[in-house]
Amino acid sequence: MPIHEKSLIRPENLKTHEQLVIDGVDVSGHWSTFIEPRVVTDYNEALEEEISALPGGEHIHRCWQCGSCTNSCTVNAINEDFNPRYWIYLIRMGMESELLRDKDIIWQCVSCNKCTYACPRDVFPEGVMKATSHWLERKGHTPKSPSMHFDEVFTEQIIKTGKIEESRTIRRFFSRTKQGLFQDWMIEMVMRLLKHLPIGLLTRMGMATLIAPRTRNWSGAANAMQEYIAEQHEKQEQALTLAQLVDVAREDAAA
């Protein structure tokens, strides 16, 4: 093999011509292999501004790259590609395409907050991971994961009624994730419930399925929560859109 440690090179950066003759010399195949350098050609300053506008990302600019977060990370211990220190750096320097390469693992943060306690500069890396996941989702880089659908169904129900009614949550979750309700394990569970639960409890469950129970005098709380969420959303959207406008302006200036 002419190039050792090929595994360290990104496949798309390895260029080989199947048929190539230079100055009469046949350099077809691996004789013509060269590696395209991964040069950073610009900093996108909007990226840090966007992430820091989302909850949890506020202190990202404090990072001095000591690596305490990655060293203490629960997920990094089992997947060395999970590297908060590196992502914080990419965000700060605006290397968006590099960040997007890891979009499928960034959200795997388990929020154990070991990094939060290890960080000497109070960057709050766990919050940064959360903000980054939200940023990926808001920007449309990642489709909603099943767990995100579940979170949404769960939250919507709490806000609306002040209570959790499990069968409703499950039904909505299945419908959003486009899963059939009549799954084998589900049928089995319901059968056993019917067999073993006392009549009173079963009746109450049945009623709860039909009539969504509400916490008494909940509407005030519900309104307040909805208002706050809407406010925050608007603020964040504005931050992200503003940053996009900066991008557009920059492209215009360059053109």
Next chain:
Amino acid sequence: MTKPILIVGGGPAGLAAAHSLGTVGQSSILVEKEDKLGGAPILSGYAKLVPTGEWARDAIGGMVRRVEGDSNVQVITGARVAKFDGTPGSFTAELSNGDSLDVEAAILCSGFTHFDSVNKPEWGFGTFEDVVTTTQVEQMISSGNGVRCPSDGRAPKRVAILLCVGSRDRQIGREWCSKICCTVSSNLAMEIREELPDCHVYIYYMDIRTFGLYETKYYWRSQEEFKVKYIKARIAEVTSDGEKLIVKGEDTLVKRPITIPFDMVVHAIGMDPNVDNPDIAATFGIDLEEHGFVSSANKYGAMGATSRAGVYVAGAATGPETIDDSIAQGHAAAMAVLSGLHQPVEKSA
């Protein structure tokens, strides 16, 4: 009544030494080669000083006025010491203006010389107008005109500060750390961000040496309050694409080559030994240390002693030094001179 003490150099150290001697009634003669006192902070037009944030013209200007108003101090500007002979207690100094002075002892406060960036041609100084030095940025700020690109007067949108220009570089025979440039650069970065909030400032470093208490006030504050970005990379070269400066190097944290456009590149220039040091050493008959600064003979017993009895040294003549430490050394050297006068044989520590 003793003869006066000769002080060579009217910068922070020299001004402090003259003031100290004056306060105890000891006369001194302050010889400065330029036509005004104040040393580098005044002559090079520094802006706000580390660590107080006072303007150099106020802080050092105050020291100058205090010395000029001191009847115990005779100030001679525009002159150098051409010859220096004698023994402790009876030295004779001949000046370039023809004066001859009988003095008890001498304190050298001859300071340093700013590194000349043309000696690192790969970083573009002298080739591209918008490559400037920290001293020039200080002048832009202290003049009140603000930080602007010299080529066309526009406010920069992105500034790179390169650390260790003329320091820690064996290639050009300068192995020392100039000690103050990290802190000065952090300070300037904050000043730029304050004046131009839309301007992003990147500092390229090998190590950050904002020592002691400067850590909080400069390194941390510049990041936490002013969002200055620090990138661990020693720049390979500064070129231009015709419009912008192109900074090339390796970002060592992502192991990636970088080719980044900038509006302005600032060299954080180091402190060289005073270019006159070989002459000063020959005139005063003292030793220089290996880098070319004035060698101090005794670090613990007599502050500021040189290899020659009766000749003392203070401030950046001894090596890269901060302004406040230079001042402290000036006072300390004055004390050492006084104790030498009253107790000619110095007791060892």
